[in-house]
Amino acid sequence: CLSRCEVDYTPKTHNHRYPTRSIINIYQAISTLSITTPPITPTQVPLVDSWLQSVLWDSTFPALPSGAPGPANFDIHRLKGILAIDDGSSKIIQAVREIFEIRDAAPTQDQEPKTQCKIVLIGRGLGVDAAPWQASFEAFLQRK
Numbered sequence: 001c002l003s004r005c006e007v008d009y010t011p012k013t014h015n016h017r018y019p020t021r022s023i024i025n026i027y028q029a030i031s032t033l034s035i036t037t038p039p040i041t042p043t044q045v046p047l048v049d050s051w052l053q054s055v056l057w058d059s060t061f062p063a064l065p066s067g068a069p070g071p072a073n074f075d076i077h078r079l080k081g082i083l084a085i086d087d088g089s090s091k092i093i094q095a096v097r098e099i100f101e102i103r104d105a106a107p108t109q110d111q112e113p114k115t116q117c118k119i120v121l122i123g124r125g126l127g128v129d130a131a132p133w134q135a136s137f138e139a140f141l142q143r144k
Contacts, residue, residue, distance in 0.1 A: 029124045029125070030077070030122065030123065030124055031122075031123070031124075031126050031127075031128070032120060032121065032122050033120070033121045033126050033127075033130040033133055034118060034119065034120045034121070034130060035118070035119050035130055035133050035134040035137055036116045036117060036118045036119075036134075037116065037117045037134075037137065037138055037141070038084075038115075038116060038117070039084040039085060039086040039113075039114070039115070039116065039117065040083060040084070040085060040086065040117060040141060041085070041086055042085055042086075042087060044141050045083065045085070045091065045102065047140055047141050047143055048083060048093075048102065048140075048141070049102060050140070051136075051137060051140040051141075052079070052093070052095065052100055052102075055074075055076060055121075056076055056079065056095055056097070056098050056100055057098050059073075059074060059075065059076075061074065061132075061136060062136045062137075062139070062140050063136070063139075064132060064135050064136055064139065065135065065139045066135075068132070070127075070132045070133075070136055071125055071126055071132065071133075072125070073125050074123060074124065074125035074126050074127075075123050075124045075125060076095070076097075076121055076122070076123035076126070077096070077097060077122050077123045077124070078095065078096055078121075078122040078123070079093065079094075079095035079100065079119065079120065079121050079122070080093065080094060080095070080119070080120050081093035081117065081118055081119035081120060082105065082114060082117065082118055083102070083117045084113065084114035084115060084116055084117050088113040089104065089105070089107070089113075090104075090105035090113075090114050091103065091104055091105060092104075092105050093119065119137070121133065
C-alpha cells in the first residue's frame with residue numbers, strides 16, 4: 001500500500017482526526033475559579049480550615065446563606081491561596097485533591113502587607129460563576 005492507499009477517514013468510535021464530542025467535553029469540564037475577601041482575623045483561620053475540609057474531604061458545598069443550592073458533584077483537583085491576616089501576616093494554602101495545608105508565609109521586609117485573601121480552585125463541576133463559592137466562603141467566615 002505504498003503507492004496508493006485508500007484511507008477511510010469517516011468518524012469512528014476513536015479517531016484522532018475527528019475527535020469525539022465526549023473527549024472535548026472532558027477538557028471543557030475542568031475550570032478555574034477564584035474568590036477574594038478582605039483580610040481575616042487570626043481566629044478565622046480555623047474556619048477556613050473547616051471550609052476546606054468540607055469542600056476537599058467531603059466534596060460538600062457549605063450551605064449558602066440564602067439557602068440556594070450550590071454546585072453539586074464537584075471535584076477539586078488543585079487549590080492555592082493566600083490568606084491576608086489583619087495583623088499584617090499572611091498564610092499560604094496549598095491543596096492537591098484531599099491533601100491540604102495552611103502554613104505561615106515567609107515574612108518579607110520589602111513587601112507591604114496583603115490587602116485581600118485570594119483562593120483559586122481548579123476542578124470539575126465548579127460551575128461557571130464564582131459567586132456561590134464566594135458567598136459560601138464569606139458566610140463560613142461569619143460562623144462563631
